[in-house]
Amino acid sequence: xxxCVAGDIAFDRGAAQEAAAMRAELRLASREVGxxxxxxxLAVPDVHCGACMQKIERALGALPGVAxxxxxxxxxxxxxxxxxxxxxxxxxxxxxxxxxxxHLFDGDADRPDEVLSELIRAVAVAGFSAGNxxxxxxxxxxxxxxxxRDLFHxxxxxxxxxxxxxSGRIFYRSAWRVLRAGHTNMDxxxxxxxxxxxxxxxxxxVHHGAHAYFDATVSLxxxxxxxxxxxxxxxxxxxxxxxxxxxxxxxxxxxxxxxGRREYVPVAEIAPGMTIxxxxxxxxxxxxxxxxxxxxxxxxxxxxxxxxxxxxxxxxLRAGTLNLTGPLTVVATxxxxxxxxxxxxxxxxxxxxxxSGYRRIADRAxxxxxxxxxxxxxxxxxxxxxxxxxxxQAVTIAxxxxxxxxPCALGLAVPMVQVMAARRLFENGIMVxxxxxxxxxxxxxxxxxxxxxxxxxxxxVLRNADAIPAEHFATAAALALHSRHPHSxxxxxxxxxxxxxxxxxxxxxxxxGLGVEAVAGAVSWRLGRAAWALASNERGGAGDAGTVLAxxxxxxxxxxxxxxxxxxxxxxxxxxxARGIAVEMISGDAPEPVRQLAERLGIDRYQAGVLPxxxxxxxAELAAAGRKxxxxxxxxxxxxxxxxxxxxxxPASAADVGRNxxxxxFLRDSLTAVxxxxxxxxxxxxxxxxxxxxxxxxxxxxxxLAVAGYVTPLVAALAMSTSSxxxxxxxxxxxxxxxGRRQTGGEGAAPNLARLKMEPAE
Numbered sequence: 001x002x003x004c005v006a007g008d009i010a011f012d013r014g015a016a017q018e019a020a021a022m023r024a025e026l027r028l029a030s031r032e033v034g035x036x037x038x039x040x041x042l043a044v045p046d047v048h049c050g051a052c053m054q055k056i057e058r059a060l061g062a063l064p065g066v067a068x069x070x071x072x073x074x075x076x077x078x079x080x081x082x083x084x085x086x087x088x089x090x091x092x093x094x095x096x097x098x099x100x101x102x103h104l105f106d107g108d109a110d111r112p113d114e115v116l117s118e119l120i121r122a123v124a125v126a127g128f129s130a131g132n133x134x135x136x137x138x139x140x141x142x143x144x145x146x147x148x149r150d151l152f153h154x155x156x157x158x159x160x161x162x163x164x165x166x167s168g169r170i171f172y173r174s175a176w177r178v179l180r181a182g183h184t185n186m187d188x189x190x191x192x193x194x195x196x197x198x199x200x201x202x203x204x205x206v207h208h209g210a211h212a213y214f215d216a217t218v219s220l221x222x223x224x225x226x227x228x229x230x231x232x233x234x235x236x237x238x239x240x241x242x243x244x245x246x247x248x249x250x251x252x253x254x255x256x257x258x259x260g261r262r263e264y265v266p267v268a269e270i271a272p273g274m275t276i277x278x279x280x281x282x283x284x285x286x287x288x289x290x291x292x293x294x295x296x297x298x299x300x301x302x303x304x305x306x307x308x309x310x311x312x313x314x315x316x317l318r319a320g321t322l323n324l325t326g327p328l329t330v331v332a333t334x335x336x337x338x339x340x341x342x343x344x345x346x347x348x349x350x351x352x353x354x355x356s357g358y359r360r361i362a363d364r365a366x367x368x369x370x371x372x373x374x375x376x377x378x379x380x381x382x383x384x385x386x387x388x389x390x391x392x393q394a395v396t397i398a399x400x401x402x403x404x405x406x407p408c409a410l411g412l413a414v415p416m417v418q419v420m421a422a423r424r425l426f427e428n429g430i431m432v433x434x435x436x437x438x439x440x441x442x443x444x445x446x447x448x449x450x451x452x453x454x455x456x457x458x459x460x461v462l463r464n465a466d467a468i469p470a471e472h473f474a475t476a477a478a479l480a481l482h483s484r485h486p487h488s489x490x491x492x493x494x495x496x497x498x499x500x501x502x503x504x505x506x507x508x509x510x511x512x513g514l515g516v517e518a519v520a521g522a523v524s525w526r527l528g529r530a531a532w533a534l535a536s537n538e539r540g541g542a543g544d545a546g547t548v549l550a551x552x553x554x555x556x557x558x559x560x561x562x563x564x565x566x567x568x569x570x571x572x573x574x575x576x577x578a579r580g581i582a583v584e585m586i587s588g589d590a591p592e593p594v595r596q597l598a599e600r601l602g603i604d605r606y607q608a609g610v611l612p613x614x615x616x617x618x619x620a621e622l623a624a625a626g627r628k629x630x631x632x633x634x635x636x637x638x639x640x641x642x643x644x645x646x647x648x649x650x651p652a653s654a655a656d657v658g659r660n661x662x663x664x665x666f667l668r669d670s671l672t673a674v675x676x677x678x679x680x681x682x683x684x685x686x687x688x689x690x691x692x693x694x695x696x697x698x699x700x701x702x703x704x705l706a707v708a709g710y711v712t713p714l715v716a717a718l719a720m721s722t723s724s725x726x727x728x729x730x731x732x733x734x735x736x737x738x739x740g741r742r743q744t745g746g747e748g749a750a751p752n753l754a755r756l757k758m759e760p761a762e
């Protein structure tokens with residue numbers, strides 16, 4: 001007896017130590033957020049519906065010391081803020097008691113999606129089983145001999161049982177978990193219905209019944225799993241957007257210590273005040289200030305600015321920008337968690353959490369439809385048993401009701417049209433990232449466009465090439481070949497198009513942030529900024545001339561550039577206006593280029609020089625005014641706005657984060673993809689409404705007949721299949737016009753060096 005007591009005491013002590021260790025780990029992983037609050041982030045893999053969110057938020061919010069709880073359904077994460085002056089609340093224990101086991105959230109984890117893999121395997125097994133059982137049922141429906149019929153029923157049972165165990169565990173596991181915790185969810189009635197149909201089919205098989213319903217059982221499971229898989233894939237898209245945004249950040253940087261020692265430090269360990277050596281071609285790891293060096297910075301992904309920005313001592317750099325031409329010595333002004341990129345992650349997560357209230361049509365219908373089906377079947381059983389006293393007849397009619405009202409047609413109403421719409425769009429170079437986005441796209445009444453890379457192609461084009469003498473142009477092109485600066489690339493591309501014979505030099509040197517200098521004999525050539533290329537007595541007349549070609553400090557030619565307009569931009573804006581959609585442009589670019597482009601396209605409302613947070617704020621402002629916004633953008637700076645908008649599109653040339661955050665990605669250059677996607681989505685919405693009408697009308701007609709006992713299980717199965725075929729046939733009617741073929745080459749194409757012939761300079 002004493003040994004048992006001692007053992008129990010030791011076990012309790014071990015459990016208490018383990019709990020204390022877990023709480024200590026949670027406390028270390030939590031972070032101070034100000035106002036005497038601490039935030040703890042936990043991953044909750046089993047949350048999958050709005051009811052789960054409400055249950056978790058209500059239970060955790062009631063714990064002592066908890067100030068705020070927010071569940072993000074897309075990332076399956078719960079963020080809890082609790083008071084630091086109070087004992088740490090029992091977060092993990094509470095979630096475990098609710099039936100939602102949790103663990104620490106690891107934002108940097110890059111694990112394979114095990115849930116999606118499990119769902120796909122379950123769908124494959126259920127689909128394979130349903131197809132084979134349907135083939136066996138054909139012979140039974142055709143009037144097979146009793147011996148053959150029993151054999152096929154047993155074969156169907158042998159196929160259905162493993163499918164039920166393997167594929168059905170998705171629903172059984174969830175139902176058992178919440179039932180054990182004293183709750184319920186939509187998986188409970190699904191599990192009961194599938195099990196009842198299988199049990200009745202097995203009973204009739206054992207007793208040589210004329211009909212069994214294994215086909216309906218497994219088919220129901222198959223279609224429900226398809227809906228669950230599509231739902232999971234939609235939410236994983238939001239996680240991928242945040243994950244890809246994090247991947248843009250530098251993994252570390254070369255830090256120069258006060259004693260002269262150089263050390264590569266992970267970005268998470270970089271603290272404000274550290275000196276960082278930033279080579280050309282590297283991304284800025286954290287927000288920083290330039291201490292020494294001159295270079296050009298590619299800010300297109302961050303600010304949307306099309307032209308490289310010169311930086312020098314005293315310039316402020318944002319994390320995520322790309323150092324182009326020269327080495328820099330910078331001093332960190334913020335830690336990684338407080339940097340610009342970290343702010344982007346927070347903006348995207350906040351916008352996604354705010355949009356998680358949108359429920360797909362199929363989800364909303366399934367939550368109501370599944371319990372209603374099982375309730376109708378149960379009431380049919382009770383009614384016939386009370387009236388006739390024959391429990392077998394009552395169960396048979398109840399199963400017929402269950403089969404004929406199987407939500408196959410309802411389950412296909414949305415996915416089949418979405419699949420057809422996605423196919424039509426893909427044939428026209430538009431990729432759909434989220435089927436529910438087509439529903440949202442039909443509701444938009446305002447379109448907001450980014451400028452650089454969206455309304456324009458983001459490729460600089462030389463605008464005054466015809467005004468420059470050929471000999472000067474050839475010299476400038478020869479200098480431009482020695483630089484990767486966008487202005488130099490535009491000059492070289494124009495020379496390549498003309499097939500000019502270029503000059504050669506004795507020596508060529510690129511000065512980062514200034515331009516290219518060459519020497520040919522006793523002559524000095526410079527191509528770059530006017531303030532650097534020209535002699536002091538020449539600068540006054542040049543003013544802010546931009547890029548100039550100078551010989552011995554005397555200006556020979558001035559080059560002006562423009563961003564090439566995206567094909568179809570004028571037509572797209574006109575088509576949207578014809579549909580009654582208001583159009584705006586919002587850009588991080590300079591005011592003058594934004595104004596010129598707005599006038600060219602006829603856009604009345606536009607903003608320039610805005611930051612990413614301002615774009616998101618504008619989307620929120622329009623939403624607060626009751627507008628449904630379509631955001632079209634491509635840069636890193638557009639990602640939070642793309643997520644926050646009612647619907648979003650991005651070109652294939654967009655940054656990885658922009659493509660992952662958008663609902664639609666158009667693969668061809670033409671911007672007419674925007675009104676085309678709107679047209680297809682509206683047609684799809686019309687067909688979806690028709691499919692719902694077909695499904696509801698079918699059930700309104702079939703349900704009373706089945707309840708009245710006029711429908712056998714065989715007729716019920718045939719009627720169920722017919723309703724599904726009608727829904728599929730209606731979805732196949734979707735058509736879409738085709739966009740023109742994608743153009744190749746054109747302005748901004750990379751220069752073909754083989755065509756450029758070199759001659760000595762004069």
